[in-house]
Amino acid sequence: QIQLQESGPGLVKPSETLSLTCTVSGASIKNYYWSWLRQPPGKGLEVIGYYTGGTHYNPSLKSRVTVSMDTSKNQFSLRLNSVTAADTAVYYCARVWASHSLDPWGQGTLVTVSS
Amino acid sequence: DIQMTQSPSSLSASVGDRVTITCRASQDIDTYLNWYQQKPGKAPKVLIYGATSLQSGVPSRFSGSGSGTDFTLTISSLQPEDFATYYCQQSYNIFTFGGGTKVEIK
Numbered sequence: 001q002i003q004l005q006e007s008g009p010g011l012v013k014p015s016e017t018l019s020l021t022c023t024v025s026g027a028s029i030k031n032y033y034w035s036w037l038r039q040p041p042g043k044g045l046e047v048i049g050y051y052t053g054g055t056h057y058n059p060s061l062k063s064r065v066t067v068s069m070d071t072s073k074n075q076f077s078l079r080l081n082s083v084t085a086a087d088t089a090v091y092y093c094a095r096v097w098a099s100h101s102l103d104p105w106g107q108g109t110l111v112t113v114s115s
Numbered sequence: 116d117i118q119m120t121q122s123p124s125s126l127s128a129s130v131g132d133r134v135t136i137t138c139r140a141s142q143d144i145d146t147y148l149n150w151y152q153q154k155p156g157k158a159p160k161v162l163i164y165g166a167t168s169l170q171s172g173v174p175s176r177f178s179g180s181g182s183g184t185d186f187t188l189t190i191s192s193l194q195p196e197d198f199a200t201y202y203c204q205q206s207y208n209i210f211t212f213g214g215g216t217k218v219e220i221k
Binding site for chain 2: 035044045046047050056057058059092094097098099100101102103104105106107108
């Protein structure tokens, strides 16, 4: 059974870089595709970026985002630069699956941007 | 970007009701449409992928239809555990989600 777990700081200062890691268990990340998404409190879902052979980014975030994979640790990572309060959200990682649906998801981690 | 418009944004229904949620894409996305259920404080869970395929383990009261720009998620007989928020997602190109439909108890 594939399981995903997000980890990283829960509080980031404005203008700094948000860095999160998704650790995958139960499968090799080399065999699948992976994504990062977020959900601001009380709002809907937004894709940040994903890897499906190539890397694809949300155009509204593209200039600030990097998604990368570390196959030696079976992890994939997210870096979001120059954060503001608008980047406060629950951040999720998920596998890209059939018809590019997203399954399973990690439990999510709340990141708050505040000084 | 492909815009996804869900309707209604919320609805009230009773246990046993038939519930229909619609999702419209701003351009043709073939059948690259997926549906999710999200309960408070939890990650979303996929229900339907490829517009009509039921994800393994999802009850058969959930079904999806549509292609092109217009899609529907139907719950044939609403159960207590189905009160949640539902999202559509297009995977034709850069993923985008609908705004969500909150299904509440009447």
